[in-house]
Structures are given as structure tokens and as C-alpha cells.
Amino acid sequence: MIEENYRAVEERVRAAAVRAGRDPEEVTLIAVSKTKPLSDIEALIRIGVREFGENKPQELRDKYENVSQPVHFHQIGHLQTNKVKYIIDKAVLIHSVDSMHLAEQIQKEAEKRGITAEVLIEVNAAEEETKFGVTVEETANLVREISTLPNIRIRGLMTIAPFVDDPEENRPVFRQMKQLLLDIKSQKIDNVDMNVLSMGMTNDFEVAIEEGATMVRVGTAIFGERDYSIV
Secondary structure, eight states, rough: OOOHHHHHHHHHHHHHHHHOOOGGGGGGGEEEOOOOOOHHHHHTTTTOOOOESSSSSSHHHHHOOOOOOOOEEEOOSOOOOGHHHHHHHEEEEEEEEEEEOHHHHHHHHHHHHHHOOEEEEETTTTTTSSOOSSSSSHHHHHHHHTTTTTTTEEEEEEOOOOSSSSGGHHHHHHHHHHHHHHHHHHOOOOOOEEEEEEEETTTTHHHHEEEEOSSEEEEEHHOOSSOOHHH
16 A cells, blocks of 8 residues: 555656656655654565655664665654764755754764765745744855855755645745755855755645755655654
8 A cells, every 4th residue: 555655646746747847857755754664664665665754863763773775764854953863874864954053963973973964954934933944034144154064065955834725825935945945056155055955745745846846755645644642
């Protein structure tokens, strides 16, 4: 069932890219496996899936250490500074950097291990009080600050759009994010790529792709509803 769900989402990703005149290969589908058992991940590994998203650092660490073969785990949830050590050498990409304070902790742990951490800056584009992330106006300054840290490389931006019944309502948010990415990219800041735009989830990923997302984070449409009783 999970395998069929993934294939169906994969086809929707492809169709959305084609509608937008984009190459579907430009879009990475991240299967958000948070709170789901390792067996669900293994089911997708068997059909060739390699990109998985986790919210909780300890859960990412445990799955990383027990998975049957190497895959790419993305840290997509809010990251506290005291949890950086769990995932610094295990997450292929940290999507949720939203402060210099967090970046400095990532720098410290990456330097300890002699690695470069790849990160995205989380932008609270809709300025929702319940969401983490910097404002659109603050983003470029934060990018410049973090770009001075030698063991961090900024790859792009991430946002979590509002949960809406009609995904079309989020189109302006996604469009604004794409423009922000292009604006910062045009500044040619050292140690900054701005090639990754992580936005769009189960309810709105097709609109996000049409507006330029290069990574979409889909959980429910692949794995079904989550069991939030799992800690």
C-alpha cells in the first residue's frame, strides 16, 4: 500500500512539473517518515526510495543507525541547539535553520567532526505566530551572517505554508519564496548556493512545484495519517 501511495505521489509530482514546463528531475520528493516505523521506510527502500524526512533528531538518529542500507535523511522539523549533536553527521540536509544562534551550534558540532553541514534557511513567509522561521525581510541578512561560518553551506530556503483547504490560497506564498530565492541568489554571496527551494506538503505540493519548489515534503499522502502518540 505504501509503495503504491508513493508511486501515485511521484506521478503527481511529475505531472505538476510538466504543467509548469519544468523537468520533473528538478524536483526531489522527500517521504516524510516521522513517527512511522522503520518497516515503512524499508518498504520504500525496496522500491528504490532514498530521500526521507524526519522531525525529531533522536528519531532520525535511531532510524539512521538501524536502516538496512544507506539513505538520505533530511532534518525537516524545528531543531533545538542541544539536539544538533544527534543529527549533525547523519542528516544530508538540515531544512530548519532560523537563527544565528542555531547556526553557531551547527558550526561548532560540524567543526568537531571535520564536516560541512548543508542547510536551508527556514522562512516564515506567511508570518504565522505558530510557525518557526525568519521573516521574508530578515532572510537575506541572516543568510549573510551564516555564510561567514566555515563549516556550514547554505543551499537554499525552506517554508511551511499555512494549512488551507484550497491549495491555491498558498500560491502567493510559494511565488514570494521563489522570488526571495532569486533575489538572494543574485547577490552572489560567498558560501551560498540558493539552488534548493523546499516547500509544499501533502495538501499543496503540486502548487508548490508549479511555483518553483525543488523539494517537496510529503508524509500523509504516502504513509497515511500519523500516530502522534509515538514519542
